[in-house]
Amino acid sequence: MSNQNINNVKLGKDVKIFDFVNLYGCTIGDGTKVGTFVEIQKNAFIGKNCKISTHTFICEGVHIEDNVFIGHNVTFINDKLPRATNIDGSMQSEADWKVVETFIKKGASVGSSSTIMCGVTVGENSIVGAGSVVTKNVEPNSIVAGVPAKLIRKLK
Numbered sequence: 001m002s003n004q005n006i007n008n009v010k011l012g013k014d015v016k017i018f019d020f021v022n023l024y025g026c027t028i029g030d031g032t033k034v035g036t037f038v039e040i041q042k043n044a045f046i047g048k049n050c051k052i053s054t055h056t057f058i059c060e061g062v063h064i065e066d067n068v069f070i071g072h073n074v075t076f077i078n079d080k081l082p083r084a085t086n087i088d089g090s091m092q093s094e095a096d097w098k099v100v101e102t103f104i105k106k107g108a109s110v111g112s113s114s115t116i117m118c119g120v121t122v123g124e125n126s127i128v129g130a131g132s133v134v135t136k137n138v139e140p141n142s143i144v145a146g147v148p149a150k151l152i153r154k155l156k
Helices: none
Strands: 004-007 021-024 062-064 102-104 142-145 150-154
Touching: none
Parallel strands: 004 021, 062 102
Antiparallel strands: 142 150
């Protein structure tokens, strides 16, 4: 567990964190595994018994419930209109934009290299196919895939 930057993090019991991880101001539940080269920002929440695979970015405002699988290189977005500067050319600060929350419900799986846009809910036990871009809510017990992600089928 070397080469980690962990600041002001609430860790549950038996959490496993691998090397080259950046965590700050987040909460991670019991039994969760966080892979190498992952960043989890402030005010993000990860539930119990989750697997967060390598090279994943979980930004502020993301809420991941229990028993969720997040594949490799998954990216979450928390701003619908990102800008570096204001109209007057001054650098934006936290006061210049609003975090848009995202929810990944219990038992869901998000495939590798997917992008999850802000303001969506990925429903319980649903599966997001690898490489998908999720722009709308995913119903519980559904499989979605594609760019943008579309319903492939319902799970029984």
